[in-house]
Amino acid sequence: MTAPLPTTPPPGFRVWALPGIPEVRPGDDLVKLIAAAATADELPGLADGDVLLVTSKIVSKAEGRIVEAADRQAAIDAEAVRVVARRGELRIVENRLGLVMAAAGVDASNTAAGTILLLPEDPDASARALRAGLRDALGVDVGIIVTDTFGRPWRSGLTDVAIGAAGVRVLDDLRGGVDSHGNPLNVTVVATADELAAAGDLVKGKASGLPVAVVRGLPHVVAPGDGGSDLGARALVRNAADDMFRLGTSEAVREAVTLRRTVREFTDAPVDPGAVRRAVAAAVTAPAPHHTTPWRFVLLESESSRVELLDAMRDAWIADLRGDGFSEESIAKRVRRGDVLRKAPYLVVPCLVADGSHTYPDARRNAAEREMFVVAAGAGVQNFLVALAGERLGSAWVSSTMFCRDVVRSVLSLPENWDPMGAVAVGHAAAPPRERPARDASEFFSVR
Incomplete structure (x- = not known):
């Protein structure tokens, strides 16, 4: 016995890339290039309800968003409004469009040698112009999504997402409805435009020279009309109030503090001086008395400066130990404790500068004043x-x-x-630190 045929076809869609789009140059008319490719004899053409997925790179090229590669870091600085994370030269930033992405979207791929591409000035406006132009040229009402490639927190690999949109319902808000079991949907908002962008990337690829794809069979995601009330892809950007990870959760802040572990064995890998300078910038935000800035950090970046200092300190230490009556064997054993500084590829000497301290007529208050500045120095370190x-x-x-x-x-x-x-030895740890059991904080406070 055969199962009865369904009365309605199951949901489905088709996606294909548009071949025949040439290398785009500043000033090119993307509407004409896309319309010509879409109406080639071997292709089905465009129809109302289709969605075009357009790689942002060709939009950037047509809009002249090309700069010299030598200015890449300056371009990233200009496009960025907030650094979210940094590892070496890699920066994850929030750019002026509100997008959180690597290098502010400044890209050196799929562009001529010696040049880099910036993202479109206003991807939503670019999408609206393409939609209106294709309607005028071909008489079809299509949705447009301008796509770019993103990495994602907690997930490996890259995928395309929507950075500009016109005539597309970029979000499908299911809140207030119920699922197939009747359970209420309280938080479900589907990023439809991102899902479409990722589908298009499966046929466009990253190196195949196919910058535009078409999705057919999902007309419900295309908003009819001129898109005048269209929110565009900007609606996909999570606002600061709803971003739980914008500054790190309290859990993340506590974890960051516990990452600081004393490391005594280092690899030979060089230390990035920029990383140390960023750490100094964090250090000098510590609290300090009398609105002073009592911290100075001496960065010993040359081997000769480190050796000269450590040799002089060793000689002074040996002289003190001999004066204390220690044997030469005992002195040698104690001096070896300083090897952690000699083995480090980078040294920093934090200094206290208490030139803003107050002077009192009695020793008690002068001692307290000194201690106050020492505490501030410790906070900075x-x-x-x-x-x-x-x-x-x-x-x-x-x-x-x-x-x-x-x-x-x-x-x-x-x-x-x-x-x-003191002195701070800095370097890349030769091995992960040993596991450290959590301490019972109740042993370290009292309540009155």
Whole structure:
């Protein structure tokens, strides 16, 4: 016995790429190029309710959004409004369009050697112009999605998403409805435009020279009319109030602090000086007394400066130990504890500058004033160490420079009012730190 045929066909759609679009150059008319490709004899043409998926690169080229490759970092800076994450030279930023993506969307692929592409100035406006132009040229009412390639948090791999749209219901809000079991749908909003963009990328590809695709069979996603009330792809950008990860959740902040672990063994890999400078920028946001800035960080980036300092500190330490009556064997054993600084590829000497401190007529208050500045210095160093961990750099804060401040000031040519507050060894950890069990915080506070 055969099953009865369904009375209505099952849902489905067709997607195909448009061949025949030439290399696009500044000033080219995309409407004419797409219309010519879509009406080629071997293709089905365009119809009302189709959706065109247009790679942003050809839109950028036609709009003249091409700059010299030598200016890539400057271009990223100009396009970015907020750095979200950074690892080495890779920056994930929020760009001026509100999109969070690598390098602000500044791209060196599929463009002539020596040039890079910026995203379209206004992808939604570009989509509206394409839609209106194709309606005038071919008499069809189609949806337009301008696509670009994104990475995604928590997921490996890349996919195309919508960065511009016209005449497309970019979001399908199912809230207030019910599922097939009658359960209420309270949070379900489907990113229809992104799903269409990803479908088109399956036939366009990244290196096949096919920058436009057509989706047919989903006319319900195309909004009729001139799209004057069309929100465009901007509606897909999550606003700051709803972004739980914009500044990191409280869980993420706590985890960032616990990433700071003392590292005593480093690889030979060089340390990015820019990462250290970013950590210094984080350090100097620590609280400080009297609206002062009591932190200075001496960055020892050359091997000669590190060796000269460590040799002088070692000699001073040996002299102190001999004066204390230790044997040569015991002295050698103790001096070896300083190897963590010698093995590090980068050293930083944090200094306290208390030139904004107050002076009192009694020793008690002067001592308290000094302690207040020392606490501020410690807060700055903690910020520094945590920021280094965020840069995937290991560190060890060693107190040694505090025991020979005059020697350190002399070797590094520091002002007399700069008090070295230890030294920080910086580098890439040779091995992951050992697991550390969580401490019971109740042992470290009391309630009154």
